[in-house]
Amino acid sequence: DINEGFKPQTSEALEILKQFKTPFVVAANKIDLIPGWVASNNWCELFKNQPQKVLDLLDKKIYELVGHLFEHGFQSERFDKLTDFTKQVAIVPVSAVTGQGIPQLLLVLVGLAQKFLTHKLKQGEEGLARGTVLEVKEATGMGLVLDAIIYSGNLHKNDTLVIGSISGPIQTRVRALFETMPLCEIRDKKAVFKQVEEVKSATAVRISAPNLEGVVSGMPLIGFKPEKGLLESAMKDVMNQVESVILDVDGKGVIVRADSLGSVEALLKMLKEEGILVKSASIGNISKKDICEAESNKEAAPFSAVVLGFNVTAQKDVLDYAHQCGVKVITSEVIYKLIEEYKAWYEQLKLEMQQKELDKLVSPCKIRVLPDYVFRQSNPAIFGVEVLAGLLKLDTPMMNKEGKVLSNVKSIQEQQENLPQAESGKRVAISMLKVTIGRQINEGDVLYSAVPERDFKRYKELKHLLSEEQKQVLKEIAEIMRKHQPFWGV
Known part of the structure; x- marks a missing residue:
């Protein structure tokens, strides 16, 4: 749509075309919706009949497309x-409603096909029909x-047909062949068909045949006369095509589902x-089988406990089962969005796992230690403290400013209520065993958590998750410890 410009699907299609080195042409559709556009059946007169402001707007929209194509590495x-069709991509302004530009679009397509796809236009081996399944309905x-x-x-009526599938080749027989009437599109629900005895390449055809239950979109098919004796080689051929895509996996990682063989290949x-x-x-x-397969990754590779679905769906019971199993299901109709969502989930899971690891350190x-707030001197010592920085947790080992480890925090209370932790700025009462107020600890003393060197090194690796206050406390702890061990935590 020339009026809406590039969409995510457009960028995705361009990347796929680039990967497969496929020549293409851009049809800039809906020129008839440009404000002020004057329709004309004569292409030579088409642009001459347009007001200058319409031509300026058309040029602006086309050069926006040129800019987007350039961002993807294409001259257009x-x-x-155009001066060189072999080096630049052709942009053809068209209107599917009025037909303007359609003959020119076909002319460019035919020219590109003759230039770049000559060997692809040659007929295949005699007596052998090859095709691709568009849809089963x-x-x-x-x-x-x-x-x-x-x-x-x-392909002829009564020919033997071999179709690829995930579970193995499907053998059947052509009962009837149907071509669309002129100007009809095979995917259109209102398309009108006529029965024929034979179809020639390149043709869209509707095939009636038994045993089509396991056939899915994108699968290769081969048709031939029964007396040719090509069954075994045809079955091997179609499965080689399927396996070249389905088996081109790593054996570990995410689970992938798509609506067709071509979609699987692109994804x-x-x-x-x-x-x-x-x-x-x-x-x-x-x-549910996909969910089970993804769940098997959870312990050894949690980032692979995910199913990616392109142009497919998952029933509610499957999604409920995935939730129970802790498996992430991501679906989208756009490949790059699917990958973006996976990356976002990956980063979120990574953050959650790192945060859980932090909680264990x-x-x-x-x-x-607050003066005049000593409630018991020993066994255990109970006294009031103010949390100057960081987070004080139960069972945290404490040390003095000389780096001598004293004891662990046995309990934390605020107004006679037990707490699991106390944040910076809070004043609470704590109890500690194996210390005596007036000996190991004095009123007004500043104490630090005794962070092990192993934990300190891990904190350095996860510093992006720490607050500035936590970083400062760790810096002070390191300075204390390095008075005795110069390379502590390095």
Whole structure:
């Protein structure tokens, strides 16, 4: 849509085209919706009939597309201004409603195909039809049918058909072939079909055949005459195509589901570029089996306890089961959004795990013994303190300013209520065993938590999670400890 410009799906499509080095043309649609546009059937007169402000607006929108394409590494220009079709991408302004620009778009497509895809346009091996499944659906009066593109060879009624699937090749027989009437699109629900005896490449065709239950979109198919004796080689051929995608995984990592073989291939390629490992990839909606497979990663590789679904869904009972198992399910209709959501979840999980690890370390804190607030001198010593910095927790080992470890905090109370911890600024009563007020501890003393060297080093690695106050307390603790051990915590 020339009026809306680039969408996330556009960027994603460009990245896939770039990866597979596929030549393409940009159809800048809906020029008829540009304010003030004057329709004309004559392309040569089309731009001459437009007011100057309309032409300026059209140029602005086209050069916005040029800018976006440049950001993706493509040189481009409006097709009638191009100097080299082999080095620049053609942008053709069109209107699907009025038909303006459609002949020019087809002309550019044919020219590019002849230039870059000559070997792809050649017919395949004699007597062998090759194609790709577009969709499997229920058709009134026929049951399950499949829509396919035959891109090589000819397919006939009563031919043997071999179709790839996850569980193995499916063998069936063509009962009937249907082509759309002129100007109809095979995916359109209102499309009108006519029955034919034969279809030639390249053709969209609806195939009626038995045993189509296991067929899914994107799967390869091969058709041939029964008497040709090609069954074994055809079955091997289609499964090699399926396995080249499905088995191109790392054996460890996330679980991937997509709606078609092509989608799986594109998603795997983009995940690989992002350095995301894939344990298994398959076609179809997310199932409990996928959840179980992802759950098996949870203990050894928690960041892989996730199922990524592209253009697929998960039923409520599957999502409930995933929640019970602690498995993350992420679905999207846009690959890059799917990867972005996974990365965001990854970072959030990483943060949560690091925070849990922090909670297990000896918390850095600094306290001052309050004068005139000694409630018991020993066994245990009970006295009032003010938390000057950090977080004072139960069972925290404490040391004095010389670095001598005294004892652990046995209890924390505020107004006779037991607390698990006390934050900076609070005044609480604490109890400690094996110390006596007036000997090891005096009123007005400043005490620090006795952070082990191992914990201190880990804090250095996780310093992005610490407050400035916590960092300052750790710095003071390190200075105390380095008076006795110069390389402590280094």
